[in-house]
Amino acid sequence: MQQGITLDEFLEQHSSSLPAGSGEGIRGLLADVAKACIELSELVRRGELAGVLGAAGQENVQGEEQKKLDIIANDVFIALTEGTGRLAGLASEEMDHHYPIPEQYSRGQYLLTFDPLDGSSNIDVNGATGTIFSITEHAKDAAPMDADFLQSGRSQVCAGYCLYSSASMLVLTLGNGVAGFTLDDKKAAFVLTHPNMQVPAATNEFAINAAYSEHWQAPVKQYISECVEGESGPIGKAFNMRWAGSMVGDIHRILCRGGIFMYPLDARMIKSGKQGKLRLLYEANPMGMLIEQAGGLAHTGLVPILDIEPDNLHQRVPVIMGSKEEVERVVGYHAS
Ligand code: AHM
Ligand code: MG
Numbered sequence: 532m533q534q535g536i537t538l539d540e541f542l543e544q545h546s547s548s549l550p551a552g553s554g555e556g557i558r559g560l561l562a563d564v565a566k567a568c569i570e571l572s573e574l575v576r577r578g579e580l581a582g583v584l585g586a587a588g589q590e591n592v593q594g595e596e597q598k599k600l601d602i603i604a605n606d607v608f609i610a611l612t613e614g615t616g617r618l619a620g621l622a623s624e625e626m627d628h629h630y631p632i633p634e635q636y637s638r639g640q641y642l643l644t645f646d647p648l649d650g651s652s653n654i655d656v657n658g659a660t661g662t663i664f665s666i667t668e669h670a671k672d673a674a675p676m677d678a679d680f681l682q683s684g685r686s687q688v689c690a691g692y693c694l695y696s697s698a699s700m701l702v703l704t705l706g707n708g709v710a711g712f713t714l715d716d717k718k719a720a721f722v723l724t725h726p727n728m729q730v731p732a733a734t735n736e737f738a739i740n741a742a743y744s745e746h747w748q749a750p751v752k753q754y755i756s757e758c759v760e761g762e763s764g765p766i767g768k769a770f771n772m773r774w775a776g777s778m779v780g781d782i783h784r785i786l787c788r789g790g791i792f793m794y795p796l797d798a799r800m801i802k803s804g805k806q807g808k809l810r811l812l813y814e815a816n817p818m819g820m821l822i823e824q825a826g827g828l829a830h831t832g833l834v835p836i837l838d839i840e841p842d843n844l845h846q847r848v849p850v851i852m853g854s855k856e857e858v859e860r861v862v863g864y865h866a867s
Contacts, residue, residue, distance in 0.1 A: 538565055538701065538712050538721040548707035550668070550688060557666065557688060560617045560641055561703070564664055567611045568693035568701055569719055571604050571648070571662060575695040584655050592627040593845055600654050601625050604647030604662060612643060619669035622680045622844055623647055624813045629677050629844070641688070642667045642680055646813040649692075650777020659696040661779025665817040666690070677844050680812065684837030690817035692779045702728065702786060704824040709786065725787075730827035734789035734854035735768045738781045746797035750832060750864035766860075778809065782818050782852070786825055791853040791861070795832065800847075807831075807847040811839060815848050828858040832865040 536544070542558040549557050574581050587597040605625040612618050613632055617639035622629040624646045632638045645664040653660050666689050667682045669675050691703035699714040701721045711725030737758050744755065758770040773790070775781045781792045794809050809815050819829030819836040829836040829852035839848060851861050 534723055534726060536723050538562070538703075538723070541710065541712070541723055545705055545707070548705040556617050556639060556641060557705075559615065560612070560639075560643070560666060561689070563612045563615055563617065564608075564643075564691075565693075565701060565721055567608045568662055568699070569714060569721075570607050570611070572693070572695050572699040572714055572716075574600070574603065574607075575654075575660060575699075578657065591625050593624075597625065598648070598651045598654050600660075601648050601651050608643075608645060608647055608662075615639070617641060618643055620675040620680070621645070622677070622812065624810055624845070629675065629680055631674055638674065640669055642669050642675060642682075644680060644812045644817075646810065649779045649814065650775070653775075653777050653780075659694060659775050659777045659780035659783075661692050661694045661777060661783075663692045663779060663814055663817050664690065665812065665820070680844055681841040683840050684811075684816035684819050687816060687820050690820040692782070692817065692821070694779050694783045696780065696783075700725075700783070702783065702821065704821050706820075706824065709821055709825045711786070728786045728825050730785055730822060730825045730854055731789035732826070732855040734785075734791060734857055736771045736773060736784075736788075736790040737793070737857070738773050738775070738785075738790055738853075739793040739795075740774055741772070743797055743799070746799045747795060748797065750861060751793065751795045751797075753864055754861050778814055778818060782822070785827070785853045786821065789854045791857040792850065793861070794850045796849040805847055807849040809847060809850045811836070811841055811846045811848045812844060815850050818850075819852060822852045826855065827853050828855050828862075830858055830862050832862060 583600050587599045614636045616637040620629045621643045650660045689705045693701045702711045709728040712721035713724040757764045761769045815836045822829045831849045
C-alpha cells in the first residue's frame with residue numbers, strides 16, 4: 532500500500548477486494564461517509580464555537596440521554612447519504628427504527644448501520660470521540676424492514692470508524708486488512724498514513740472500566756486481578772491500564788500498539804435484563820471486523836462476536852477484543 536495516497540485513490544486501487552460488481556457503489560458510499568466524517572470533525576473541533584456542546588434535552592430509544600452532537604451527527608449522515616441512490620436504508624443507535632430512503636430518491640443496494648458519535652460523554656470535556664460504521668448488502672428490490680438489518684458480522688462488506696482526536700483518522704477494512712487515513716484539514720481529504728494496521732498478538736495493556744469491578748463475573752475478576760498482580764502473578768507480566776471512555780479511542784490505540792478492550796457482561800446488566808452495554812450492530816460488529824482483519828480476536832467470552840445472529844436492531848453484547856493471546860486467555864477463563 533502506498534502511503535500518501537488519498538482515500539479515493541486507495542478505493543480505486545482496492546476495489547477488487549470488494550464483492551463482484553459492488554466497486555462503484557461502495558466507493559461512492561465510502562466517499563459519502565468520509566464527507567460526513569469531515570463535516571463532523573470540523574464541528575467537533577469548533578466545539579463551543581459551533582454551539583454543539585451540551586445535552587439535547589431528550590433520550591434515545593434505549594433511555595440514554597442524548598447530547599446535541601449525537602443528534603447533529605445522525606442528521607449529517609442522513610443528509611449526506613439519503614439522496615445518493617446508493618443506500619437502501621440506514622439504522623443508528625440514535626433512531627428507534629431504521630430510516631427508510633424517502634420516496635423522492637432512488638434506492639440503492641446497501642444498508643448503513645452506524646453509531647453517529649461514539650463516546651459522547653467525552654464531547655463536553657474535549658476527549659476523544661468517533662463515528663463507527665458498517666455496510667451490508669440489501670439483496671432485495673423491496674424497501675428494507677428493520678429485520679433486513681439483522682445480519683451477522685460476517686456479512687459486513689466493509690466497516691470502519693472515524694476518530695475525532697488530536698488528529699482525525701478514518702480507519703477502514705474492505706475485508707482484506709486494515710488501513711488508516713489521517714484527515715488533512717487543508718485539503719479536506721483523508722490521506723493514507725497507516726497502511727496494513729496489525730494488532731500485536733501479545734500485549735501488556737488492558738482497557739476496562741474498573742469502577743464496575745464489584746459487578747464483574749468470575750472470569751473477568753480473575754483475569755484483571757491476575758493482570759494487576761504483575762510480574763509476580765500467574766501471567767508473569769507487568770500490565771498497564773487505559774480507559775478512553777470512547778470505544779473508538781480505545782480500539783484505535785489497540786490497532787496502533789496492541790491491548791485488550793473489555794466491556795463485559797456484569798451483575799447490574801443481568802439484573803436489568805441487558806446482555807451487555809455495547810451495541811452489536813453499531814459498535815461490536817464493525818470494531819470486531821476491524822480487529823479480526825488486523826489479526827486480533829473479538830469475542831463475547833462465549834462466542835466470536837462476528838458469529839452472532841442478531842435478533843434486535845439495538846441488541847447489546849459483552850465485548851472482549853484485541854490482542855490474540857490475552858483475548859484467548861480471558862475466553863479460556865470463561866470456558867473453565
Ligand atoms: P455511547 O455510544 O453512548 O457513547 O456509549 C458507548 C461508550 C463506548 O464508547 C465506551 O467504551 C463506553 O460507552 C464507556 O462507558 P462507561 O461510561 O460506562 O465507561
Ligand atoms: Mg457508542
